[in-house]
Amino acid sequence: MSRYDVVVVGAGPGGSLAAKTASELGLKTVLFERGKKPGDKSSSGCGLAPRIFRDFDFVREMDIPGLKIKYQSLHMLDENLEERFMMRWSPSDLGEYAEAREYFQVDVYRRDFDRFLANLASEAGAELRTGTLVEDVLKDSEGRVRGVVTDQGEKVEGEVTIAADGAVSLISYKAGLRDKWKPDEITLIVDCDFQASKKRIDEIIGPEEYCNHVYVSPLFPAPYVAMMPEGFHVGYGQWIGRFASGYGERPYEYLRRVISSKPLKRFIDRLDAKPREFHAHLLPWMPRLPAHTYGGGIMLVGDAAGFACPLEAEGIHYAMVSGKIAAEVAAETISSGDTSADGLKLYEERWKKSVIGEEFSAAKEWAELWAGIFFDPKQWSIITPLANxxxxxxxxxxxxxxxxxxxxxxxxxxxxxxxxxxxxxxxxxxxxxxxxxxxxxxxxxxxxxxxxxxxxxxxxxxx
Ligand SMILES: Cc1cc2nc3c(=O)[nH]c(=O)nc-3n(C[C@H](O)[C@H](O)[C@H](O)COP(=O)(O)OP(=O)(O)OC[C@H]3O[C@@H](n4cnc5c(N)ncnc54)[C@H](O)[C@@H]3O)c2cc1C
Structure with missing residues (x-):
């Protein structure tokens, strides 16, 4: 049986940051990823918040294609899906640091970003094992997690296991830390990746004018268009509990309606864009503070813990922050000899004091605003004429x-x-x-x- 100080499950942003930090702190670390390569199994694109570049300076060095998004816009459509009102805004002087004043996000493909982070973890000394699904946890007689079991039946011991296995997080269930998500805690996002040539995007939109869009209407809940280095994504999501209650019960049907609406169709035609791939992913979107994020010998980070932000479910930064905190706590508790649930409570104390705790201090209020306004199409039959x-x-x-x-x-x-x-x-x-x-x-x-x-x-x- 192989033995490590730290076993990390999942090479997404949370897992790679945990593995990188643990290795830098001198811990023998293994990082498991079920995909053949990191990023293969993730939603295909994402926006990196400016604070990622502020807080993790090594991300500034990354050499992958990305678009700096300097504008955001909100389009209000009527019941005929005609645009009646549109707002476009740029980063504000209220931004506390240079990046926040310059752009909203940098849009990149996950296949590039996840590989970049996983490589950094490997370079720091972590053993990266791709194409390996972790199927179970090892527990001792007191129920404390002692490592994991892979799909090849291999038992891998770890003094501390860090579950960074995303929204579904089999490892949290197996460790007994979480039952199913409640219907108001998890969303399903359907998304279509369109391909368009960068040359055409730059000719029509202009390299200084990259803008992401949100569309609202009485007919569907707030879909988005995110510009990407090779085209754009059109996506839409909703809390699982609301799909069944008239807010979007047939996600692909809504997405089709969005894509065939006049403003979207014009956008697609102008860029001569072609649909490349459909995706459907779960994403935690919690109206409350995540409750169970650690146990004896185990910590949950990123989506596995439910750390995506309660307003818009931005999750990469919080996955990276929680991954780093978990690795630091692993180092301290391994060194003090107490990796029991009592020892690892330190993890909860730390993330609660971090930006994650600060963000979740108004989780209910932010989630209610999004659920009650942006994800509730009937509100837009009132708001759009008022705005207009x-x-x-x-x-x-x-x-x-x-x-x-x-x-x-x-x-x-x-x-x-x-x-x-x-x-x-x-x-x-x-x-x-x-x-x-x-x-x-x-x-x-x-x-x-x-x-x-x-x-x-x-x-x-x-x-
Ligand atoms: C459509 C969509 C768009 C989004 N857009 C944004 C955005 O623009 N900006 C933003 O900040 N956030 C965005 N998010 C949220 C963001 O993607 C997540 O919050 C973030 O990826 C969480 O990182 P993570 O490392 O916790 O988990 P993940 O990124 O989900 O990584 C988990 C990894 O674990 C692997 N894995 C899972 N189970 C196992 C197992 N049993 N064994 C081995 N490996 C396993 C997976 O293959 C995966 O690589 C978006 C989410 C979706 C669904």
Whole structure:
């Protein structure tokens, strides 16, 4: 039987970071991956958040194709799938560091990114064993995990096992740490990978104008278009528990409807794009803090733990952060001789103090906002006309003051909806963010009083 300090299952971003860190800390580490190569089994593309480049400086050195996404847009379609309102925005000056002010994400293919990270783990000294499915865990008489069993029946002992085996995470079940995900904790994402030539994308969109898109309509829940180095992805997801209740019960049918809607069809035609591959993947999207992330001899990282962000299920950064923390805790507990559940509780304490704990402090509020607004098509039959009216005062259809009156009465008509939005979604988030609401309101009132004292504006300055 082979023996290691650390056995890592899954060479996704979480597993490779765990294996890389453990090896750098001097631990004998093995990294198992069921795919022939890392990335083979993952959703084909992803966006890397700017903080990945800030927090993991070795990612700056990666030499793989990627698109810097400098714009995001939201398209509101009506029930005929015509675009009625569109917003496009760029990174804000509020970004705390250079990358956050420059781009939203870098879109890459997982086959490239996962291989890049797994290679770093190998270079650090981890033994990478691909094409190997881990089927079970080894347990001692007290139920503590002592290693894993592969599909070839090989028993591999490890002082600590790190389960980084993604959303399904067979290892969490086998270790007795998790039963099935609850229906409001897991989403199914269907996605179509389109191929288009980079030359054509650059001619039509322009290399400085890469933009990802979200489409909302009364007919389907918030699909996205993510630009990729060889084309783009069109995808759409929903919580499993809601598929059966009228929010998208036939995922591929919805995806087909999205792809054949006029704005999407135009986009596909302009880029002369061809569908290359369909995917369906599970993705945890938790409205609450993940509860069981460690046990005797084992820690769960990334999707296996449920760490994707509760607003939009961005999961790569949290997988990498949790993988690194788990490896550091493995090193400390192996050195202190306590890798029992009591010892590994340190892992939970650490991730709760990290950006992961901070993100999940408003998990319920963020998930409810997404479920109640973006993933609820019926809301868009109200929101889209309201948004479309925003500039009505400027219309040349009537004297502008009359337009403004009509606009205000429309908003008054929808006051119950707007108040409900503030009460159910906005206020809970403001309260959670410790926003110094009342101080800010007082300040705004004071500024308003001061501007009232100002003299009228001169249309034609004297002299
Ligand atoms: C369609 C889609 C789009 C997404 N887009 C983004 C995005 O743009 N940005 C972002 O940050 N996040 C995105 N996410 C979320 C992100 O992909 C995950 O949060 C992230 O990949 C989690 O990393 P991980 O290492 O925990 O797990 P994974 O990336 O799922 O890696 C798990 C690895 O374990 C292997 N494995 C599984 N079981 C076994 C086993 N028994 N034995 C051996 N190997 C095993 C798998 O083959 C896989 O390589 C997206 C998810 C989906 C589904």
């Amino acid at each position: 009216n925003i500039m009505f005062w400027a219309s040349w259809s009537n004297p502008h003051i009359k337009n403004l009156q009509r606009q205000i009465s429309k908003y008054k008509e929808n006051a119950p909806f707007l108040l409900e939005f503030v009460k159910s979604y906005l206020y809970p988030l403001l309260r959670k963010s410790n926003f110094p609401l009342f101080r800010s309101l007082l300040k705004l009132g004071w500024m308003w009083l001061r501007t009232k004292k100002r003299k009228g504006i001169e249309l034609i300055p004297e002299g």
